[in-house]
Amino acid sequence: MLLKIEPRSEPSKTMKYMSPLIAAILMLISGLIIFTLLGKNPVEAFHAFFIEPVNDLYGIGELFIKASPLMLIGTGLAIGFRASIWNIGAEGQLAVGALFGGYIAIIFNDSNSFFILPLMILAGAAGGIVWASIPAFLKTVFNANEILVSLMLNYVAILLLALLVHGPLRDPDGYGFPQSVLFADSAILPILIEGTRFHAGVLVACAGVVIGWIFLLKSFTGFQIQVAGLAQKAASYAGFQYKKLIWIGLLSGGVTAGIAGVLEIAGPIGQLLPSVSPGYGYAAIIVAFVGRLHPGGIFLSSLLMALLYLGGESGQMNLDLPAAVTGIFQGLLLFYLLAADFLINYRIRITTPQQEAI
């Protein structure tokens, strides 16, 4: 008996949708193995990691809170990734968005106007755009690699946020702690489901996903992006302006990351801190890929990734599992997906030597 790999005559549609599922299942199996290696009862650990966090209404609320920034940023990044424009600076764009939005909340801290929150979200979007336009500008004008530039700007943005929260934006009555004043109620996203922390920002994120879906799959620019990603030469023969697509590809990630930053500080955090994200900007890259760069898929994969975050916290509290396990799961998920994607273009056939001879 032999395993034979042969190319498919055309890419398998079934496998295209199956491979994220295969990746998720392989990740769960790896989870059981990792838990066992750590000396935990695998069933118990599995329950604590993947089921306990979401077995009540509060947990479901938490799941959506964690998924919101991921689905939002994932959608924005997917638009760029489709055109092979690699914005991996979402973590920094999120931080600058939080900074801009947080600044609004701080200067209007004694106002209870209805317009504070919309203003914060606009400011956050502007912050993300500002930060994402740096790699876009340097790429279009100086041909500088957007992967490296956007990544470097993550470090710069996080340092910038830390600098300002330690300095001018620090709460003057905060005993010197590096944190801003607590935001006024007018700058906090209202809770929509009582007994949970499910806030209005989740709807903002879902709306972002829908807008991204319409833009990507129904608009002409979205079509151009897809063509550019599949066949750049064809796109340039058709007269599509690649530079314009670079701007759109990077700024879409910037806008969504900036807004996600505001959702964090106006949601679960409620003030500006030196660090406002547990790596959502990086995790959203995985979310985008696992969601097949499709907003619908991204919505689902963001829930899975959010569960990994919640599971990490729950496992740490209940079973003394190290929180770093979450990072390993995230990496493994993407590895498995990339490996399973092989089956989109190839199939494995089991043959016997006799068949082989014929």
Next chain:
Amino acid sequence: MDFDIFIHILIAAIAAGTPFVYAALGELITEKSGVLNLGVEGMMLVGAISGFIAMAKTGSILVAVLCGMTAGALMAGIFAVLTLTLMANQVASGLALTIFGVGMSAFLGLKYTSIALPGVPEIHIPILSNIPVVGQLFFSHDMLIYCSGALFVAISWFLYKSKSGLILRGIGEAPKSAHALGYNVIKIRYMAVLFGGAMAGLGGTYLSIAYTPMWVEGMVAGRGWVSLALVVFATWRPARVMLGAYLFGAITIAQFHIQGFGIDIPAQLLSMLPYVATIVVLVFISRDQNTIRLNSPASLGITYHPNVQ
């Protein structure tokens, strides 16, 4: 500026530049074969913690170095299977490797955060180290720094004077032609990727056992990404990689000395320096598209498999 201080900064810059030397020279070999591995940061992190654990357990520098290199190569092996055998996208696979490496190293290092290691002793080469200035600059370092110099010489010779180096470069330029000539493109690319991983692991190990002999989560702090930028900055030439590595070593060191000169700048602004410098350098070198096009391996980042047309 006092001349002695200047010499001290230069010496410190060489030590600070050494992780870049290892990681960037390794990535240079990988990229010369036509493969772009963006996972350097992850490989350095896993190399750093593996080398650190080995050093803490055995106290042997050699064992630590070997463990760090093996860990880096194992990480690169995952990337190689994904991109070379399963033909996955190199950019996505490299990003996955870094994300995985960040989590993996944090996990492995949980029990090692509060341990300090003795460091790696300096070896003063007899007679030569007594030469004023030159002796201090070039002959009074730890063993791993001498090794990084030797690595540079070896790689320069390999790439431009040996037949194998010519084959490697040929594969990076035109894998189809190399295959037609009978070379096993995939096998050679595997070796180049594994070598790059081992060197990234060694660079990480240098950080954790010699440069700052302790383990801090995420201690590589972007050096892997800077190394990737250095390869571009060097237009894929080893001598310029060295120049860039020490230049960035100096920038890393500068942030500690600027405050020493009585200039009052917030620490966070100074910490931004290496990252901003990387962007400036990238812009400077990339603005002429022809320089990049003529110097980068022609098949860089493009998936190739002999059985697939």
